[in-house]
Amino acid sequence: MGCVGKTQLAADYARTAWQAGELDVLVWITASNATQAASGYAQAGIEILGAEPGQAAQAFLAWLEPGPRDRSWRWLVVLDDVADPADLNGLWPPASPHGRTLVTTRRKDAVLTNEGRRLIEVGLFTxxxxxxYLTAALAARDHTEPAGHLAALAGPTARRFEIHGEHAEGDMPPAAWHARVLREKGFGEARAVWCSPSDTLLLALR
Structure with missing residues (x-):
């Protein structure tokens, strides 16, 4: 299921682990296809190992392999927005007592539970x-909305349009598209409260 906050949960997990001092290396890769995944590994290999660009991706994956070293680095690799798990053939980080891999995806392919991997489904908020959540998120940005507005936004109708819109299984459209569609569906007010490169909060009222 899309648009339920998988990326935000992954970011919170990674941030919490890093701030708790549980990691020495944290690599976040937008892995929507094999090219993006390989490019992310290559960038990590260049920045962490000083590897040559042509061999950097495989050098980084090899470096993640557990083995005799002066020091065992604790690492987390996040592969965000994997559209097709087959794109990760040959690109999965190795199993390691010192490392963790976190993948966000809408898919439920069997490969996602191979080799000791666990699949955790993320559902909708009540x-x-x-x-x-909206109250806390707005407060963190020094913004408030009447409780009735938030209840209308969080109700079943608002969630249905967000999750099952025509773009639910494709690229995320801009906030203006969401606002227009909600107004067409009978909402008298639809406006963006804030936008970032990866997230938008849109308030809509009937």
């Missing part, structure tokens, strides 16, 4: 959870 209405109460949605209101609590």
């Amino acid at each position: 209405e109460a959870e949605s209101v609590a």
Whole structure:
């Protein structure tokens, strides 16, 4: 399922682990296809190992392999937005007692549970959870909205349009598209409260 916050959960997990001092190396890769995944590994190989660009991706994956070293580096590799797990053939980080791999994807292919991997499904917030999240998110940005507005946004109708819109299985459209569609669906007000490169909060009221 798309648009349920998988990337945000992964970011929170990675940030928490890093801030707790549990990691020596954290690599985040947008891995929507094999080219992006390989490019991310190559960049890590160049920056961490000083590897030559042509061999950097494989050098980095080899470096993640557990083995005799003066020091065992604790690492986390996040592969975000994997569209097709087959794109990761030959690009999965190795199993290691010192490393972790976290993948976000809409898919449930069997390969995602091979070799000791675990598949964790992320569902929708309840209405109460949605209101609590929106209240906290707005407060963190010094912004408030009447409780009734947030309840309307978090209700079943608002969630249905967000999750099951015509772009639900494709690229995320801009906030203006969401606002226009919501107004066409009968919402009297639809506006973006804030936008970032990866996230948008849009308030819509009937």
